[in-house]
Amino acid sequence: MKKLIYLIIFFSFFDLFTQLPVMSTYAESLGASAFITGLAVGMYSLSNTFGNVISGFLTDRKGPFVILILGLLTTGLSLSLYNFVEDPIILLVVRFVHGLVAGFIVPAAFTFLANATKQEKRGKGSAISGAFVGIAAIIGPAFSGILASRTSVPFVFNITASFMLLLGILAFFLLKSNQVKKEKSASTANIPFYVLFNNPGTLKAFTSAFFLMFSQGVIAYLLPLKVQSLGFDSRLSGTLMSTFGIIAVLIFILPTNRIFDKVAPIKTLSLGIGLMGISQLLISQADSSTLLYIAMACYGIGFGFLFPSVNSLLIDSTTAEIRGKAYGYFYAFFSLGVVLGSSLLGWLSLGIVSGFIFTGIVLLVFATIIICTQKRPSHVK
Numbered sequence: 364m365k366k367l368i369y370l371i372i373f374f375s376f377f378d379l380f381t382q383l384p385v386m387s388t389y390a391e392s393l394g395a396s397a398f399i400t401g402l403a404v405g406m407y408s409l410s411n412t413f414g415n416v417i418s419g420f421l422t423d424r425k426g427p428f429v430i431l432i433l434g435l436l437t438t439g440l441s442l443s444l445y446n447f448v449e450d451p452i453i454l455l456v457v458r459f460v461h462g463l464v465a466g467f468i469v470p471a472a473f474t475f476l477a478n479a480t481k482q483e484k485r486g487k488g489s490a491i492s493g494a495f496v497g498i499a500a501i502i503g504p505a506f507s508g509i510l511a512s513r514t515s516v517p518f519v520f521n522i523t524a525s526f527m528l529l530l531g532i533l534a535f536f537l538l539k540s541n542q543v544k545k546e547k548s549a550s551t552a553n554i555p556f557y558v559l560f561n562n563p564g565t566l567k568a569f570t571s572a573f574f575l576m577f578s579q580g581v582i583a584y585l586l587p588l589k590v591q592s593l594g595f596d597s598r599l600s601g602t603l604m605s606t607f608g609i610i611a612v613l614i615f616i617l618p619t620n621r622i623f624d625k626v627a628p629i630k631t632l633s634l635g636i637g638l639m640g641i642s643q644l645l646i647s648q649a650d651s652s653t654l655l656y657i658a659m660a661c662y663g664i665g666f667g668f669l670f671p672s673v674n675s676l677l678i679d680s681t682t683a684e685i686r687g688k689a690y691g692y693f694y695a696f697f698s699l700g701v702v703l704g705s706s707l708l709g710w711l712s713l714g715i716v717s718g719f720i721f722t723g724i725v726l727l728v729f730a731t732i733i734i735c736t737q738k739r740p741s742h743v744k
Contacts, residue, residue: 380503395451406702407462414466417542419691434467441525470690486623494615542691564680580704607663635669640726647719
């Protein structure tokens with residue numbers, strides 16, 4: 364059962380990462396203006412945020428099984444809609460639908476996994492799920508970039524659609540008997556959303572998710588510009604991103620993942636976000652490819668510590684009855700972080716060096732606040 368959930372998590376993020384190298388050029392090929400092209404790229408994350416929140420509420424009411432199957436099947440169908448896109452406006456509509464229904468999958472999948480994992484193994488389980496996210500981040504862009512250049516963007520999405528539909532059918536038959544039985548309770552089903560934001564543990568998990576992806580947005584926006592400013596070609600940007608991904612995956616799958624069950628998640632979370640902050644400062648001062656590789660290795664270690672820790676913190680701070688909503692908001696903050704990471708720096712008109720310094724300082728300040736306000740997480744009540 365867990366292997367199937369891990370596979371679902373992989374393809375959910377694979378769907379996301381395959382879009383990154385091809386969507387802007389695809390929109391331009393349809394005759395989209397610069398504004399519409401940017402909107403087409405960001406539309407997925409925007410509607411995905413709403414999908415995550417809706418999924419969280421429905422997961423707590425209907426159970427993760429129903430929402431997971433619904434998300435997989437509708438995402439598979441939405442991916443097939445790219446075959447019918449002929450102009451930029453239709454592309455925006457399809458992007459909105461795709462992001463919305465794809466947002467159903469991840470909160471339901473992680474809720475299903477968390478409810479089926481023993482408390483003392485939740486850290487290692489989070490690390491393994493993080494490994495599948497990391498592998499998707501490494502394979503997805505390369506897969507779509509190469510295949511789209513030889514075929515077409517809709518063809519790439521058709522392959523992902525086939526896997527989503529197949530996983531939906533498999534999940535229907537294989538996960539049905541593994542549903543976590545829970546008593547229907549009006550008191551838990553109607554817990555107001557603001558309670559999650561009054562709990563220190565869930566609030567730290569949400570803000571950590573935001574800053575994790577905020578830093579990712581900054582890396583995606585500024586790293587290629589930094590590489591270009593040093594006189595290197597775009598291939599270095601790709602290998603630097605792969606370096607960070609590979610190191611993070613190694614931390615997830617090697618015996619180092621045992622640390623997440625032995626050390627309080629707040630401590631490893633603070634270490635992870637601090638290392639990511641230091642890496643941003645290193646990138647700002649790097650003047651050679653060697654220093655860039657060192658900085659991205661540091662970033663990979665930080666990411667490797669942060670992702671399992673923030674998932675463990677969320678599990679520790681919630682009960683099964685409220686976990687769907689928690690994961691819904693958690694991944695909504697993920698999506699918001701990506702959007703704001705690049706757009707905020709553009710709005711502030713920060714240069715490459717100052718942009719990395721600003722982000723590094725913000726992450727280090729946040730890490731300091733997290734560790735200084737350390738408190739044993741309590742369940743949402």
